[in-house]
Amino acid sequence: MKKYLTRKIIIYLITFFIAASLDWAIPRLMPGNPVSLIVSRFAQASSGSASQASLVTKQMFDYFMQAFQLNIPWWEQYALFWRNIFTGNLGISMYLYPEPVINIILSAVPYDILFLLPSILLSFWVGNRIGAWAARSKKADNILLPTFYILTSVPYFWLGILLVWIFGTLLRVLPMSGAFSYSMTPSFTFAFIFDYLKHWILPFLSLFIVSLGGWAIGMRNMIIYELESNYSRYMGSLGASQRLIRKYSYRNAILPQVTGLALQLGTIVAGAITTEIVFSYPGIGYILFEGIMNKDYPLIQGCFLFIIVGVLLANFVIDILYMFIDPRVRIAYTEG
Amino acid sequence: MKKIVLMTAVVLLVASVAMALTLPRNETLYFGGSMWGPLTNFNPLNPNHGWGVDLVYPTLFMYNPLTNQMVPYLAESGNWVNSTTYDVKLRKDAQWTDGQPVTAQDVKYTFELPLTVSQLVPVIGLKSVNIINDYEVQFVFSQPNYPNFYGALYGSYIVPEHIWSKMATSDIFSYANLTNPVGCGPYKFLTYNPQEIVLERNDNWFGNNFIGKPAPKYVAELAVSSNNVALGLLLQGQLDISNFYLPGIESLIKPYNLVAWNDKPPYMLSSNTALLFLNNSVAPLNDPQFRKALAYAIGPTSDLTQRVYAGQVPNYVDPLGLLPIESWMQFEDKSVVSQYGYTYDPAKAAQILDQLGYKKGPDGWRTMPNGQPIKLSIICPYGWTDWMAAERIVAEDLQKIGLNVTADFPDYSTYWNNFTSGNYTMAINNFGSGISMTPYTYFYWLFGYPIQQYMYNGNFERYNNPTVVDLLNKISSIPLDNTKELQPLYSQIEKAFLQDMPVIPLWYNGMWYLANQSVWTNFPNANNPYAFPSTWTNNGVTTASLYLYTGIKPVK
Numbered sequence: 055m056k057k058y059l060t061r062k063i064i065i066y067l068i069t070f071f072i073a074a075s076l077d078w079a080i081p082r083l084m085p086g087n088p089v090s091l092i093v094s095r096f097a098q099a100s101s102g103s104a105s106q107a108s109l110v111t112k113q114m115f116d117y118f119m120q121a122f123q124l125n126i127p128w129w130e131q132y133a134l135f136w137r138n139i140f141t142g143n144l145g146i147s148m149y150l151y152p153e154p155v156i157n158i159i160l161s162a163v164p165y166d167i168l169f170l171l172p173s174i175l176l177s178f179w180v181g182n183r184i185g186a187w188a189a190r191s192k193k194a195d196n197i198l199l200p201t202f203y204i205l206t207s208v209p210y211f212w213l214g215i216l217l218v219w220i221f222g223t224l225l226r227v228l229p230m231s232g233a234f235s236y237s238m239t240p241s242f243t244f245a246f247i248f249d250y251l252k253h254w255i256l257p258f259l260s261l262f263i264v265s266l267g268g269w270a271i272g273m274r275n276m277i278i279y280e281l282e283s284n285y286s287r288y289m290g291s292l293g294a295s296q297r298l299i300r301k302y303s304y305r306n307a308i309l310p311q312v313t314g315l316a317l318q319l320g321t322i323v324a325g326a327i328t329t330e331i332v333f334s335y336p337g338i339g340y341i342l343f344e345g346i347m348n349k350d351y352p353l354i355q356g357c358f359l360f361i362i363v364g365v366l367l368a369n370f371v372i373d374i375l376y377m378f379i380d381p382r383v384r385i386a387y388t389e390g
Numbered sequence: 391m392k393k394i395v396l397m398t399a400v401v402l403l404v405a406s407v408a409m410a411l412t413l414p415r416n417e418t419l420y421f422g423g424s425m426w427g428p429l430t431n432f433n434p435l436n437p438n439h440g441w442g443v444d445l446v447y448p449t450l451f452m453y454n455p456l457t458n459q460m461v462p463y464l465a466e467s468g469n470w471v472n473s474t475t476y477d478v479k480l481r482k483d484a485q486w487t488d489g490q491p492v493t494a495q496d497v498k499y500t501f502e503l504p505l506t507v508s509q510l511v512p513v514i515g516l517k518s519v520n521i522i523n524d525y526e527v528q529f530v531f532s533q534p535n536y537p538n539f540y541g542a543l544y545g546s547y548i549v550p551e552h553i554w555s556k557m558a559t560s561d562i563f564s565y566a567n568l569t570n571p572v573g574c575g576p577y578k579f580l581t582y583n584p585q586e587i588v589l590e591r592n593d594n595w596f597g598n599n600f601i602g603k604p605a606p607k608y609v610a611e612l613a614v615s616s617n618n619v620a621l622g623l624l625l626q627g628q629l630d631i632s633n634f635y636l637p638g639i640e641s642l643i644k645p646y647n648l649v650a651w652n653d654k655p656p657y658m659l660s661s662n663t664a665l666l667f668l669n670n671s672v673a674p675l676n677d678p679q680f681r682k683a684l685a686y687a688i689g690p691t692s693d694l695t696q697r698v699y700a701g702q703v704p705n706y707v708d709p710l711g712l713l714p715i716e717s718w719m720q721f722e723d724k725s726v727v728s729q730y731g732y733t734y735d736p737a738k739a740a741q742i743l744d745q746l747g748y749k750k751g752p753d754g755w756r757t758m759p760n761g762q763p764i765k766l767s768i769i770c771p772y773g774w775t776d777w778m779a780a781e782r783i784v785a786e787d788l789q790k791i792g793l794n795v796t797a798d799f800p801d802y803s804t805y806w807n808n809f810t811s812g813n814y815t816m817a818i819n820n821f822g823s824g825i826s827m828t829p830y831t832y833f834y835w836l837f838g839y840p841i842q843q844y845m846y847n848g849n850f851e852r853y854n855n856p857t858v859v860d861l862l863n864k865i866s867s868i869p870l871d872n873t874k875e876l877q878p879l880y881s882q883i884e885k886a887f888l889q890d891m892p893v894i895p896l897w898y899n900g901m902w903y904l905a906n907q908s909v910w911t912n913f914p915n916a917n918n919p920y921a922f923p924s925t926w927t928n929n930g931v932t933t934a935s936l937y938l939y940t941g942i943k944p945v946k
Contacts, residue, residue, distance in 0.1 A: 086807040093846050094806045095438050113508040115846075121564070151438070152564045153430035161428070161584060215618070223622065231619045232585050236420060236612055236628065237413040239581050239588070245412070334619040336428070336584030344427060349803050 055377075058387035062373055066366050073366075077358045078135045081351045082128070088148050088349035089118045122148060122351070139359070145352035149345050155356035159323075162338040163360075165233050166325045169254055169335075173261040174318050181269025182311060186304055188270065189277035190296075199274065205267030214260040214332035221256060229253050231334040257333045261326060265318075269311065276307035309380055316372040320365030323357065411581065413588065416909060416944055419606035422620055423633025423902065424926045425613045428584045433567040434547035435503070435510060441611040441925070442589055445936075446573035447547035450478060450497070452936065455825045456919050458716040460540070463597070464492065464548060464574075470869075476529040476539070477522075484596035486550045486574045492596075494521045499551035501529070501542075509563040513546075514538045514866075535866040537830040544827075550574075576604045576939060586612045602940035605910070609939070611925065624648070627908035633925050635776060635902045640701050649905040649913040651923060655701030658900030659923070663711040663823040663832075664777070666768070666784060666894040667851045669815050671841075674748065674764060681891040682732065683742040687791045688784055688894055689734025695897045698779045703900045710884055711823065711832070711895030718829040720873065723881040730888035740791045755794040766795045769809070770818040771802040777818055780896065784818075810844050812852055820899055822848050830865050833883055836893060838862050853892035858883055912943045 093115055119125040122145075123134060138145065144155040188198040222230030234240065234250045280286060280303030289299050325339025338357060345353035377384045429440040434447040448464040462468065468478045484492035498519040504512035514535035520528045529539070550572050557565060571579045576597055577589035588610045595604075612629065614620045621636050623629040625646055640657060643650050650657040668675045668684065675681060688694075691706040704714070709731040712718045747759035757763055768785055770777040778799055785797040795816075800808065808814045822835030835848035837858045845852065861879050868875050903923040905913040914921040914937075921937035 084803075086803045088803075090810060090844070090846070091803050091806060092438075094810070117509050117563070147430070150427060150430040152566050158428070158430075165584070218622070223626075226626075230622050230626075231614070234585070236586055236610060237415060237418065239411045240583055241411070331616045332619075334585075334614045334616060336613075340615050341427060347802060 055387065058377070062370065066370060070362065070366060073362045074136075074139065074359065075132075077355055077362060078132060081349065081354045082131075084349055086349060087124075088351060089115060089122065089124060091348050092118055092148055092151065118148075121146075124351075135355070144356035144359070147345070147350055147353045149348040149350040149353060150341070155352050158341060158353065159338060159356060159360060162325070162336060162341055163323055165335065166337040166339065167322055169258050170261065170322045170326060171319075173258050174265065174315070174322070177262045177265040178269055178311070178315050181266045182273045182308065184266075185270035185273025186277050186300070186307070189274045189281070190300060195274070198270070202267040202270045202274075205264060206271060207267075208264055209328070210260055210264050210326070211328035211332045213264055214257070214329055217256045217260055218332065228256055230256075233336055257326075257329050257335055260329055260332075269314075272311055272314070273307060276310065277303055280304075280306050305379070309376075312372060312375070312379070316368040317365065320368035321361055323360040323364045413608050413610065417607040419609045419631070419910060419939070419942070420612060420623075420629050421609070421631035421633065421925045422612040422614050422623070422629055423631075425587070425611050426615065427613060429568070429582045429587045429613075431566055431568075432571055432579065433563075433565050434549060435507075436563060436565075440587065442577070442579070442587055442609075443547060444575070445577040445589055445609070445939075446571060446575045446579055447549065448484070448492070448573070448575055449544050449547060451544045453544040453827050454922060455715050455717065456922055458827075460544065460827070465543075468543070471528065474531045474534065476531075476534070478527050478529070480525040480527070481596050482525050483599070484574055485594055486572050487578055487592060487594070488550075488553075488572045490550065490552055491524075492548070492550075492574055493524045494527045495524075496548050496551045497527050499555060500546065500548045503554075503562070506559050507562050513542045533867060536868065536870050537826075537828045537834075537866055540827055540870060541831070576601075576936060577609060580608070584613070586610050597936070601936060604939040605942050605944060606939065624904060624906055627906045630906055630910050631913070631923075631925060632904045633902050633923075635900070636904070637776065638700070639904060643904070647907060649907060649915055651901070651903055651914075652916045656704045656900075658702050658902060660704065660713050660715075660898035661825060661901035661924075662820045662899045663707065663713060664780070664818055664820040664896045664899050665711055665823065665836075666896050667809070667817045667819055668891075668893060669812060669817075669851060670854065670892050671812060671852045672815060674758060675766075675815060677746070678890045679742060679746050680748065681894075682889075683739045683746070683791070684788065684793075685732045685891045685894050686735045686739035686742065687787050687793075688896070689732070689787075690895065692734050692783075692787070694780055694783050697783060698776055699897075699900070702902075703898050707895045707897050709895065710887055711893075712829055713823070713825060713832075713898065715825060717827050718832065721829050721877060721880040723877070723884050726881050726884045726888065730885055732888070732891075736787070736791055743791065750792050754792065756792040764794060766793060766815045767798045768795060768816040768818065769798050769800055769805055769814055771805045772799040773802075781818055784896065809850055810846055812845070812850075817850070818896065819850060828870055829880065830862065833858075833880075833887075834862055834866075837883075837887075851892045853890070855886060855890065855892075858886050907945065909945055910942045911945050912941060914938060914941060 096114065123131060147153050147155050147158055150158055184198065188195045218230045221228040229235065229252055233253050234246065238246055238249055240246065281299065286299050286303055289302065323338065325337040325342060327339035327343050329335060330337040330340045342353070342357045345357070425441045431439050432443060433439050434443045450463060450465040451468065452461045452463045454461055464480060464484060466479045466481050468476060471477045478497070480492065480494060480497065486492060498521055501513060501516065501519045504510035515531045515533045517530045517532050520530060522528060553572055554562065568582070573579070574596065576592055576595045578592045580588045580590040582588065588608055591604055591607050612623070614623070614634070617634055617636055620629065620632055620634040621639070624632045625642065640655070642648065643657065651659045666688065668681050670676055690709045695703050695705050708714070708722070709727055710722060712722050743756060748756045748764070751757040751761070751763065755764065766788070768781050770781050781797045785795045788795040805817070809817050809819065823832055826832070837849055837853050837855065839845060839847050839849040841849065841852050841854060861883050865876060865879050901924060907913065912918070914923050920941050922935050923938065924935050
């Protein structure tokens with residue numbers, strides 16, 4: 055057990071180091087200077103204003119170069135990056151200047167988690183159940199498999215627009231945009247929570263329905279494979295009931311699905327950009343996208359740092375979970 | 391234990407009921423079109439501030455482009471004492487929302503701040519701002535740059551000295567100003583969240599007496615990330631005013647009883663001019679004759695706007711790109727335009743190119759006179775869908791006269807990088823062509839900036855003509871109303887423009903404006919033009935849109 059954990063932790067630390075270094079390097083490898091983009095917005099802001107109050111000056115350019123520490127050698131920037139990680143300082147966003155990156159993430163990510171987490175977990179659970187069921191009923195399979203394929207290949211945003219059109223425009227039963235009514239301010243009241251839930255249904259459904267298909271297909275194929283495997287046949291020949299065989303095959307089939315789940319959960323911090331745009335839903339996905347388009351180094355780094363930590367943590371948890379759900383792993387490390 | 395839980399629950403419930411704010415629909419004006427992400431900056435001294443600053447902080451004057459008038463706002467009056475001193479009398483009843491009076495001290499502080507804060511841009515030629523008494527200041531110049539100073543009079547927000555002076559100089563420019571900003575405009579900063587920013591009426595506003603009381607108790611600007619959402623909100627009446635560009639809206643104006651500026655095409659007022667920038671420093675675009683040929687191929691009237699904007703904007707553009715507003719058009723020299731102007735005439739364009747020796751090569755494309763191939767590309771940012779459509783049409787126009795032109799769409803950052811560094815052949819842009827009090831702002835943006843490695847502010851086409859720069863300098867030292875002296879100078883610039891064609895005007899961008907009348911009514915339009923219909927920030931004239939808030943009426 056201890057050996058298993060130490061090995062895993064060392065691997066994770068190395069992975070984190072490499073991933074974080076790439077996180078630092080990749081934005082900087084994009085062509086162009088982010089500060090010139092900041093000043094482009096100042097130039098834009100000057101349109102029509104004869105005051106030239108927003109004239110881009112050399113001082114302004116230098117000011118931003120210094121404020122974002124882009125005027126020092128790259129190795130110093132890199133060292134600073136690591137120091138900032140350990141002191142918990144993610145810096146100030148360039149695109150959403152002068153807001154600290156950590157505030158942006160903290161104010162946007164909750165909206166994502168609240169609709170991504172339920173949709174991922176529920177679609178995982180329901181998808182696996184339906185997939186397992188489809189695997190053992192030929193008739194159901196004939197109808198369900200094509201349905202799953204259609205569902206999983208439907209783009210999120212297309213389904214989102216369709217849902218908005220049906221429930222928002224035609225039936226007018228559900229709101230078509232936002233995470234809550236524009237007349238509300240977030241507060242811990244029944245009225246607000248009810249309002250929030252009403253806004254939550256459509257974005258949730260658009261993600262839930264689409265990811266459902268993927269899980270179901272995966273599960274169906276895995277179950278069929280497991281049912282055909284030697285241990286199932288052996289159990290069958292020993293006279294075990296179909297129910298028992300299916301129970302065992304389900305346990306085996308769920309393993310790769312769990313890994314997929316971990317990866318999805320880890321990237322929750324990246325948000326769901328298409329859903330956010332279609333529903334004008336506040337979240338980190340759209341902000342991150344704009345950050346990338348604007349070469350916002352601190353924002354990109356900050357978001358991806360959370361994604362890296364998220365993926366690593368999720369994998370770590372799954373690794374530990376594996377010891378409980380997969381006896382082979384447990385035995386390999388405790389006896390090996 | 392149970393008791394504690396119960397108590398906490400009760401306290402939470404009571405507290406939450408007390409804190410919850412729900413905006414009553416019939417007292418709230420919702421609009422959108424200038425906020426694309428969460429609000430992060432409400433600093434009036436930072437030009438890149440978020441929406442709403444103009445409703446919270448005052449300017450000395452407002453400029454109304456519809457009437458071409460400077461309207462006193464925080465100032466009661468202003469006049470030139472002599473050629474270098476401008477005297478401003480302030481209104482005596484203006485109060486900051488913390489109860490302090492707005493005084494000459496605040497004005498002096500604001501205008502002298504650029505002397506200590508290097509990121510702020512000072513008023514050109516301003517020596518000092520002298521306090522005469524609590525409500526009177528004098529701006530003393532070494533030599534005023536009139537367009538610049540008048541722009542500052544209606545474009546610079548006054549901040550309360552008693553608050554901002556307590557801040558460290560180095561923090562002033564980077565201050566986000568999101569906690570209880572103290573202003574004195576018709577609205578107070580109320581709250582913001584990732585979806586919107588909400589302002590509440592300031593019942594103590596000094597403008598109540600001479601502008602009127604704003605009708606909506608609350609105004610909320612929505613951050614909407616896509617046009618289809620904006621369209622849905624507008625049609626359902628959740629959005630009262632849309633300043634979004636909504637493609638295809640023209641067919642929905644009548645069925646949904648929406649208010650547009652004009653009730654027939656072109657539906658929108660013009661807000662700025664989009665131009666084709668030709669990089670004057672690369673061959674063959676360094677040849678004025680070649681550029682003139684391109685102008686004939688594109689033309690001031692073509693089916694471009696009809697194909698892209700379908701009646702939302704005018705189907706022509708001025709040959710000089712001057713906006714159809716009095717302040718600019720009064721200086722257009724019709725004789726210069728008729729003598730040196732151009733029309734949509736592809737045959738003539740081809741003929742000019744033939745004469746110049748840009749003959750067609752074996753592959754059907756024209757080559758340089760020495761036989762070298764010509765390869766041109768137009769760029770605009772990817773995702774700016776209307777511009778992309780327009781760019782394709784311009785490229786087709788140029789292909790028709792035998793030029794190998796491609797329409798390219800780099801992402802915005804690459805576009806901007808190439809555009810400012812001169813690493814392009816042709817590009818579409820409109821950043822400095824917005825409405826103003828004088829065409830000087832437009833011509834200066836186009837031709838005034840000296841050529842450097844990076845051009846951030848203007849002259850992106852790198853047009854090198856010292857005579858024009860000289861003329862611009864002369865214009866800047868003449869009062870704006872001295873048309874007699876100004877006209878010959880403008881005529882010369884216009885002549886140089888049309889002879890050299892460093893840039894080609896393409897179309898008028900719309901002042902996108904639509905209103906839904908289900909909650910509010912009496913919106914301004916061409917028949918009732920009491921306000922400029924913009925809620926955009928940084929428009930330079932948004933303060934003149936104040937009348938919008940006092941002019942609309944609730945539907946009972």
